[in-house]
Amino acid sequence: MININLQAKIAVLLSTYNGEKYLDLQIQSILAQSHSNFQLIIRDDASTDGTLKILKKWGAIDKRISVVEGKKILVLH
Template structure:
């Protein structure tokens, strides 16, 4: 049985996304499912992306900004995020995307109702 209020670790890589990342983060904050953490790794951006992440951390303590010392690419950046995740579930989010408010709730409900489901 999966815990219906399990923590979801949402991981996001970000690179030079100061013009779009606010929308992505706001859409996670507005989720109807509230037991989540958002781990965002800035992949050595040359703009103000990391400074924006620090601002969001002050707004919502469930947001965890981290930073790569050099540009590693998306796959390695997401793996860096996973090192810090504490959730039972992992969800992906892109820095230029937006999630509907019920996204995480629907995904958790699906996993609760389909415990044998696996992607291979």
């Protein structure tokens, strides 16, 4: 369940799959922006690396971050 912050003026959406290598820097960059009245909603696409652990860590650190655990979305070419 996503906790939507209706007071936030901006919603930042981030989707990831096996992104553990870059997640800390991405999240740090978003949190370092001068505008702080936002909600960061991050959806994990059933990663098999440490992505979800990193996301949960950040979700516990900053109340503006909501983590959504998703199922893998298959794309057919």
